[in-house]
Amino acid sequence: MRDGKHIAIDRPCKMGLRNIIKKGESTLAKKSRVIKDFNERLHTLLDDMRETMLEAKGLGLAAPQVGVLRRAVLVVDTTEEEDRIIELINPEIIESEGLQEGPEGCLSVPDVWGIVKRPMNVKVRAQDRYGKEFEIEAEGLTARAFCHEIDHLNGTLFTDICERILTPEEVEELFFSEENDEENDQADTETEKV
Numbered sequence: 001m002r003d004g005k006h007i008a009i010d011r012p013c014k015m016g017l018r019n020i021i022k023k024g025e026s027t028l029a030k031k032s033r034v035i036k037d038f039n040e041r042l043h044t045l046l047d048d049m050r051e052t053m054l055e056a057k058g059l060g061l062a063a064p065q066v067g068v069l070r071r072a073v074l075v076v077d078t079t080e081e082e083d084r085i086i087e088l089i090n091p092e093i094i095e096s097e098g099l100q101e102g103p104e105g106c107l108s109v110p111d112v113w114g115i116v117k118r119p120m121n122v123k124v125r126a127q128d129r130y131g132k133e134f135e136i137e138a139e140g141l142t143a144r145a146f147c148h149e150i151d152h153l154n155g156t157l158f159t160d161i162c163e164r165i166l167t168p169e170e171v172e173e174l175f176f177s178e179e180n181d182e183e184n185d186q187a188d189t190e191t192e193k194v
């Protein structure tokens, strides 16, 4: 997912960059398969996805976006002091609450932004790269990113479910207005703008 915000995470090298496939390719419309082997191959995939997401300045990335139909996603949690990347294998939303309506973009749908309704809070159950199960709660922008990435695993793009696509003028306002820069850190305030 994209939100236009600068992601401040060090990118050690560019060894594992993969090609991000774009809307129109059939892979993005397919359902991804459950991951059962938590092996070196999965770890390489996750490492490559991390590189690829940071290079593209994304806020999240799902394995099908790099052409791998497996249930693995990355989400950048921007709520802590330092951004951190959460790896989720076989993620499932087990609880959701509230509603947010705001702009959303996608690395697989360049230059298009749409208004998408998402829950304000979600609880997700997933496994880490070693197969250990965990649960994680998120709100606001991070909750939005979880929903967006998990949708990818089911072959759904934000353009399939958005209320409407933003006009070029609205996109410009979203990213270039001074006012927005101050508000960019707060997903709920950002949501109110639209």
Ligand SMILES: [Zn+2]
Binding pocket: 001, 105, 106, 107, 108, 148, 152
């Ligand atoms: Zn996306």
